[in-house]
Amino acid sequence: MKTVLSTKILTPSQKELFLNSGIGLVHYDAISIEFTKVDIPQDYKNYIFTSKNSVKAFLNYAPNKKIANYKAFCVGEKTSALLRKNAIKIEKAAENASDLANFIVKNYKNQEFLFLSGNLRRDELPTILLKNNIRYKEVEAYRTYFNTRGFDRTFDGILFFSPSGIKSYLEENSISNSFTFCIGNTTANEVKKHTNNIIIANKPTVENxxxxxxxxxxxND
Incomplete structure (x- = not known):
């Protein structure tokens, strides 16, 4: 029987998809998130969110939120969905951080931004903003920790949902000949450093x- 490793704990309904397919499943959380209790400045109207965790941090720690006054510039469908759920106006949603940064440079050069980030955030967005003299303040709103775990076997497939999850898995394991399935291009680009056996989801959802x-x-059975 083929067996797949998920680097994210799946819900009962998600697990049932594998049970019904006859494919074995092992799952664990490769990373954990801890929100940083921070003072989020209130004198900004434009907020940059590159993950749903940054949105959660904003909702947790921004006092006296007047939601209608804020404009969100975000990356990813999950981030967008959480913003919409909380009635925060999305000015621009992009597929990746580079596209978002270039949009800001082209269309909002004279405005100021607050960038809510994590400790393992990628460099593309701040690099582009700095290079083009975009005024912004960065606040670290959450931290990502690796839950390292070694497996004494090779899996037929591995499911990856973030670059951080890949790095955590590789601390004590290798991809070897496993086929990898990635939630999006950013995650796939990290996997490409280790294997060419990659399939990318059509939509950036766990189910896909x-x-x-x-x-x-x-x-291929």
């Missing part, structure tokens, strides 16, 4: 990653 893996192993 699962379906990609199930369909691949059913087809």
């Amino acid at each position: 990653v699962l379906v990609k893996a199930i369909n691949y192993f059913k087809k």
Whole structure:
């Protein structure tokens, strides 16, 4: 029986997809998130969110929020969905941080931004903003920790949901000949450093990653 490792704990309904497909599943959380109790400045109207965790931090720690006054510039469908759920106006949603930064440079050069980030955030967005003299303040709003765990076996497939999850997994394991399934291009670009056996989800959702893996192993059984 083919067996897949998920680097994220799946919900009961998500696990059922594998049980019904006849594919074995092992799952664990490769990373954990801890929110940093910070004072979020209130004199900004434009906020940059590159993950849903930065949105959660904003909702937790921004006092006296007048939601209608804020404009969000964000990356990813999950981030967008959480912003919409909380009635925060999305000025621009991009697929990746570089695209978002270039949009800001082109269309909002004279405005100021607050960038809520994590401790493992990537460099693309701040590098582009700095290079183009965009005024912004960065606040670290959450921290990502690796939950390292070694596996004494090789899996037929590995499901990855973030670059951090990949780095955590690789601290005590290797990808070897496993086929990898990634939630998006940013995650896939990190996996490409270690293997070319990659399939990227059509949509950046957990369910789509699962379906990609199930369909691949059913087809190649």
